[in-house]
Amino acid sequence: xxxxxxxxxxxxxxxxxxxxxxxxxxxxxxxxxxxxxxxxxxxxxxxxxxxxxxxxxxxxxxxxxxxxxxxxxxxxxxxxxxxxxxxxxxxxxxxxxxxxxxxxxxxxxxxxxxxxxxxxxxxxxxxxxxxxxxxxxxxxxxxxxxxxxxxxxxxxxxxxxxxxxxxxxxxxxxxxxxxxxxxxxxxxxxxxxxxxxxxxxxxxxxxxxxxxxxxxxxxxxxxxxxxxxxxxxxxxxxxxxxxxxxxxxxxxxxxxxxxxxxxxxxxxxxxxxxxxxxxxxxxxxxxxxxxxxxxxxxxxxxxxxxxxxxxxxxxxxxxxxxxxxxxx
Numbered sequence: 001x002x003x004x005x006x007x008x009x010x011x012x013x014x015x016x017x018x019x020x021x022x023x024x025x026x027x028x029x030x031x032x033x034x035x036x037x038x039x040x041x042x043x044x045x046x047x048x049x050x051x052x053x054x055x056x057x058x059x060x061x062x063x064x065x066x067x068x069x070x071x072x073x074x075x076x077x078x079x080x081x082x083x084x085x086x087x088x089x090x091x092x093x094x095x096x097x098x099x100x101x102x103x104x105x106x107x108x109x110x111x112x113x114x115x116x117x118x119x120x121x122x123x124x125x126x127x128x129x130x131x132x133x134x135x136x137x138x139x140x141x142x143x144x145x146x147x148x149x150x151x152x153x154x155x156x157x158x159x160x161x162x163x164x165x166x167x168x169x170x171x172x173x174x175x176x177x178x179x180x181x182x183x184x185x186x187x188x189x190x191x192x193x194x195x196x197x198x199x200x201x202x203x204x205x206x207x208x209x210x211x212x213x214x215x216x217x218x219x220x221x222x223x224x225x226x227x228x229x230x231x232x233x234x235x236x237x238x239x240x241x242x243x244x245x246x247x248x249x250x251x252x253x254x255x256x257x258x259x260x261x262x263x264x265x266x267x268x269x270x271x272x273x274x275x276x277x278x279x280x281x282x283x284x285x286x287x288x289x290x291x292x293x294x295x296x297x298x299x300x301x302x303x304x305x306x307x308x309x310x311x312x313x314x315x316x317x318x319x320x321x322x323x324x325x326x327x328x
Contacts, residue, residue, distance in 0.1 A: 028054055079092045128296065131293050135251075143249075144304075145213045147304070147312075148214060148215070148218060148222055149216070150221075162177070163177070183225060185225065191240060205242055209245045210244060211247055219250055233245065
């Protein structure tokens, strides 16, 4: 991970990765899977010992939820803690008075983003910037963004949401749904209806133009869904709800679906042995650069319609959090 993102010195106090001679990534991953947080004692290369708490996304999330009431209690150090993260006196005072856990976590993330907590390594920033120059999306103008996460998520995490969606549409046979995903047209339903459209003095609807970037692991299917939408102006531009002119843009590598690890979080699926064999470090690097470019575009969009059953989608929400302007 440190090959992608700069690790702030104050976060690790400048310490090396513990027990590097005895534990590799797969060892830590095995220890982190399932159950409560684990603490182990191991030996560092210099002979000293280290106590390490090992966790991963899901168990850490469960741990925080289980202990959240205690973690967000009113401690006298809250204000000082916020100032250590770069909060102004006004921001720190507001933070110390928050009581709702979600507001507290969001405020923390806003402070971290303000402090530039997430910074890419120089070579990553360089290659992503170079890659962004190949996009047809006018990045100098305002745009909206949609994240459509399908792929391996449809089999497990997103399955209940898909069933609920079609059940509300009258499809109760879960083995015979129209599609095994939520259609792209549903994402567009988040836009305002024609009743909010502005009219000129002559009563003519005023068309509002939107550049809409779509980040997806199912680009071919989404492009087919766009082709089936009504009121086309050109291949990737439609008139929606009478006054919204939507022009869609995709990642220039979207000739096929891809995941950072191959077909999904567990790598390549059975039957894709040839793809797995031909995979390489340079190919994985290319996928990382393409995904980070998507991440940057989505984090800077005026409006973001996202998938929060996706880890990646939740990262985008984290990156978009900003503190409202506050008068000192």
